[in-house]
Amino acid sequence: GENVEQHPSTLSVQEGDSAVIKCTYSDSASNYFPWYKQELGKRPQLIIDIRSNVGEKKDQRIAVTLNKTAKHFSLHITETQPEDSAVYFCAASRRTDKLIFGTGTRLQVFP
Amino acid sequence: GAGVSQTPSNKVTEKGKYVELRCDPISGHTALYWYRQSLGQGPEFLIYFQGTGAADDSGLPNDRFFAVRPEGSVSTLKIQRTERGDSAVYLCASSATGAADTQYFGPGTRLTVL
Numbered sequence: 001g002e003n004v005e006q007h008p009s010t011l012s013v014q015e016g017d018s019a020v021i022k023c024t025y026s027d028s029a030s031n032y033f034p035w036y037k038q039e040l041g042k043r044p045q046l047i048i049d050i051r052s053n054v055g056e057k058k059d060q061r062i063a064v065t066l067n068k069t070a071k072h073f074s075l076h077i078t079e080t081q082p083e084d085s086a087v088y089f090c091a092a093s094r095r096t097d098k099l100i101f102g103t104g105t106r107l108q109v110f111p
Numbered sequence: 112g113a114g115v116s117q118t119p120s121n122k123v124t125e126k127g128k129y130v131e132l133r134c135d136p137i138s139g140h141t142a143l144y145w146y147r148q149s150l151g152q153g154p155e156f157l158i159y160f161q162g163t164g165a166a167d168d169s170g171l172p173n174d175r176f177f178a179v180r181p182e183g184s185v186s187t188l189k190i191q192r193t194e195r196g197d198s199a200v201y202l203c204a205s206s207a208t209g210a211a212d213t214q215y216f217g218p219g220t221r222l223t224v225l
Binding site for chain 1: 144146151152153154155156159167170187204210213214216217218219
């Protein structure tokens with residue numbers, strides 16, 4: 001069935017360093033790939049997304065890359081700050097379809 | 112404008128009881144999704160509505176779970192004969208059209224079955 005694998009499960013970085021989270025999806029028909037940030041006890045919030053007709057997208061310190069051939073996509077956060085600490089989820093979906101989420105990455109940024 | 116809202120925020124019930132969870136999507140959004148999130152896991156899809164109809168209910172775990180959206184706006188997730196394994200955070204999301212649009216999540220309802 002449809003599956004999204006996410007690595008690493010935990011990631012600790014020093015403030016100012018970069019963080020990279022990687023996901024692999026199984027459904028080749030997937031064409032939409034959002035990333036959500038979830039703080040403890042809060043709702044998931046979209047931070048960036050990418051569609052299959054684009055290879056890379058950037059928004060300030062956050063960027064996402066997509067390799068459709070390999071069915072990989074990655075989140076890159078540069079110049080990390082303590083407020084970036086949270087759980088990050090990748091997801092994949094087909095047009096009009098449900099989101100299939102990865103298992104999450106707990107990012108800790110130490111001052 | 113107002114985001115997605117869910118009530119109640121917390122629900123504690125006893126095994127075997129019936130519960131209803133409510134979702135108010137963003138005004139004008141035609142697509143509405145229900146997900147379930149267990150501790151330490153990503154949200155897991157339950158059901159998707161496009162307008163009033165359930166377009167995909169393949170994620171409902173069994174026939175104890177049912178959801179409705181009679182007027183194409185508010186949705187109610189209904190769980191009969193609750194079991195301890197149903198304990199989780201139930202999240203609702205809405206999107207403008209459902210066509211690979213951004214899904215905006217509500218704050219969730221934390222269900223605890225004793």
